[in-house]
Amino acid sequence: MEFFVGTFWAFVPAIVAIVLALITKQVYLSLFVGIFTGAMFLAGGNPVEAISNLFITMANQLGGNGGILVFLVILGIFAVLMVKTGGSKAYGEWASSKIKTKAGAELATVGLGALIFVDDYFNCLTVGSAMRPVTDKHKVSHAKLAYLIDATAAPICIIAPISSWAAAVAGYAGDNGIVTFIKTIPFNMYALLTIGFMVVTVLLKLDFFKMKRNEKIAEKTGDLNAGEKELPTEDVQMDAKVKGKVINLVFPVVTLIICCVGAMIYNGYFYDWDAGVIGTTLQSENVLEAFSNCDAGSALAMGSFIALVITFIFYIVTKAISFKGCMSSIAEGFKSMVPAILILTFAWTLGALMGAKGEGIDEAGEIIMDGTLNAKAFVQANISADSMAIGIIPFVFFLLACFISFATGTSWGTFGVLIPIATAVMSATSNEGLFFLTMSAVLAGAVYGDHVSPISDTTIMASSGAQCNHIDHVKTQLPYATAVALISGITYLITGFVTATSIGTSYGASAGITLAIGFGLLALVLVGLYFLEKKGIVDKMDDAISGFFNKLSRHPEERPIEETIQGSTEVDDQLEDMKEPKE
Numbered sequence: 011m012e013f014f015v016g017t018f019w020a021f022v023p024a025i026v027a028i029v030l031a032l033i034t035k036q037v038y039l040s041l042f043v044g045i046f047t048g049a050m051f052l053a054g055g056n057p058v059e060a061i062s063n064l065f066i067t068m069a070n071q072l073g074g075n076g077g078i079l080v081f082l083v084i085l086g087i088f089a090v091l092m093v094k095t096g097g098s099k100a101y102g103e104w105a106s107s108k109i110k111t112k113a114g115a116e117l118a119t120v121g122l123g124a125l126i127f128v129d130d131y132f133n134c135l136t137v138g139s140a141m142r143p144v145t146d147k148h149k150v151s152h153a154k155l156a157y158l159i160d161a162t163a164a165p166i167c168i169i170a171p172i173s174s175w176a177a178a179v180a181g182y183a184g185d186n187g188i189v190t191f192i193k194t195i196p197f198n199m200y201a202l203l204t205i206g207f208m209v210v211t212v213l214l215k216l217d218f219f220k221m222k223r224n225e226k227i228a229e230k231t232g233d234l235n236a237g238e239k240e241l242p243t244e245d246v247q248m249d250a251k252v253k254g255k256v257i258n259l260v261f262p263v264v265t266l267i268i269c270c271v272g273a274m275i276y277n278g279y280f281y282d283w284d285a286g287v288i289g290t291t292l293q294s295e296n297v298l299e300a301f302s303n304c305d306a307g308s309a310l311a312m313g314s315f316i317a318l319v320i321t322f323i324f325y326i327v328t329k330a331i332s333f334k335g336c337m338s339s340i341a342e343g344f345k346s347m348v349p350a351i352l353i354l355t356f357a358w359t360l361g362a363l364m365g366a367k368g369e370g371i372d373e374a375g376e377i378i379m380d381g382t383l384n385a386k387a388f389v390q391a392n393i394s395a396d397s398m399a400i401g402i403i404p405f406v407f408f409l410l411a412c413f414i415s416f417a418t419g420t421s422w423g424t425f426g427v428l429i430p431i432a433t434a435v436m437s438a439t440s441n442e443g444l445f446f447l448t449m450s451a452v453l454a455g456a457v458y459g460d461h462v463s464p465i466s467d468t469t470i471m472a473s474s475g476a477q478c479n480h481i482d483h484v485k486t487q488l489p490y491a492t493a494v495a496l497i498s499g500i501t502y503l504i505t506g507f508v509t510a511t512s513i514g515t516s517y518g519a520s521a522g523i524t525l526a527i528g529f530g531l532l533a534l535v536l537v538g539l540y541f542l543e544k545k546g547i548v549d550k551m552d553d554a555i556s557g558f559f560n561k562l563s564r565h566p567e568e569r570p571i572e573e574t575i576q577g578s579t580e581v582d583d584q585l586e587d588m589k590e591p592k593e
Contacts, residue, residue, distance in 0.1 A: 014051040016377035016387035023048035024417040041356035048363035071358040077307030084314040087343030095330040096254015105144040112148040123162025127170035130163040138475020151228035153486040156476035165201040196521040197450030199498035221486040266317040273313030278304030357465040401507035408451040415459025419466040424456035443520025501528040
């Protein structure tokens with residue numbers, strides 16, 4: 011066991027899970043194989059001990075994340091109720107009368123995602139339930155909807171001062187953590203550039219690679235899942251006799267937001283972390299401190315439960331649904347969330363075995379044997395300001411955060427690993443601009459890794475919220491997110507060296523330089539992509555890449571129709587063949 015702990019081997023279980031998931035498209039099996047690999051490392055190759063410890067760890071993760079699981083189930087119940095009462099359909103019809111274009115539907119999704127900034131879990135599932143009827147009406151593929159949801163979840167939360175993410179970062183950042191978090195916002199290139207990239211590509215109707223193929227299929231045939239039939243949940247059907255009202259969707263969503271925000275504030279004021287319970291002694295002095303102190307999982311569970319009770323009463327009083335219908339929705343809502351809960355349980359177990367939040371190394375530099383693979387110790391042992399030029403430090407931390415978050419599927423775990431290290435590394439410098447640039451590089455890299463990782467909880471929930479095949483969501487959004495990550499990395503590399511000089515040492519100057527370089531590079535990339543797309547060069551690249559991988563996986567004649575559709579001139583003819591004959 012000691013051979014694997016605190017070394018690069020700690021990341022191998024996640025690499026195994028991710029590679030298998032992308033190759034086989036079997037998420038559950040791939041995650042379990044990754045978990046078993048990690049358990050075998052810890053058990054020194056003893057399969058009996060590995061299996062035993064695997065399920066002990068899984069049980070602990072279920073208990074530790076119980077609040078989040080309750081919150082997910084309640085959101086599933088809300089989604090079922092909105093369909094059964096006709097609220098989703100009525101809202102979709104109302105929004106369709108106001109939103110006339112496909113771009114308008116996509117921008118409305120982005121706008122709603124930006125408004126629901128308190129928590130990424132809440133964001134993914136609420137936006138999906140509310141906007142899917144609207145985007146379906148305008149034939150937006152579920153892969154595109156999942157990308158829009160995912161790109162307005164973590165990237166929005168990480169720049170919102172009042173959110174569960176702000177609370178997490180503030181907790182890791184130590185004294186005046188919330189102030190430190192707020193000061194990182196102008197430097198958080200991945201979050202800011204993702205929002206800009208998303209809005210511009212929607213306005214320019216700029217799609218590429220597999221996302222473009224999915225969009226073409228959706229537009230021409232109405233198949234919003236591009237042939238992928240293994241979806242995260244089952245759609246609940248509305249009774250045809252029910253005449254839904256928009257209020258049946260708006261009321262529960264607004265109630266849910268108010269109750270969840272209120273519960274987070276209340277929890278933060280009175281939650282005693284030492285005892286692990288809500289007490290009567292005041293724990294926070296103001297609202298910002300309350301957000302920083304709250305236990306987001308238990309707060310969201312409490313808030314969503316209160317909102318559900320209020321919604322039950324509202325629906326029964328207004329005769330939107332019977333008491334019996336409300337009760338049956340509980341089981342249906344739970345059932346709809348089982349796939350997401352199963353994947354999350356596996357992802358949490360994998361992260362726990364890897365030790366993204368491990369004990370690290372002690373004061374003597376020795377690896378602490380904490381019962382995990384202690385991935386944190388590997389990072390701590392290999393990063394220091396003495397081993398690299400000071401200007402390159404933000405870029406290095408960005409890369410590390412990208413890798414750790416992608417491999418572990420947790421941005422919060424990455425915060426826990428890298429923020430204390432970044433603080434220690436940069437404490438020796440008096441360069442305020444460089445300090446906040448490095449801190450924001452950690453946050454930005456962690457969000458990117460979380461955004462694209464197949465084992466990330468928010469990626470899983472975005473798939474569920476959009477009713478999109480999970481692996482299809484990962485594949486379609488990867489080029490979009492990676493393009494922004496490359497721009498962000500280059501920005502941190504350039505700005506790091508500029509800030510290390512006397513030009514940008516102050517906070518204001520460094521922030522201004524970072525924003526100017528980041529958005530300047532984004533504009534260049536978007537112009538370049540637009541030009542290459544119009545010339546058909548992107549489609550040719552896609553054809554070549556897809557052809558290569560298709561040859562590896564199967565014979566051309568065995569390829570399903572959605573994989574044969576490319577950006578070539580034959581696409582319209584192929585799509586016409588897919589249509590049903592007109593009467």
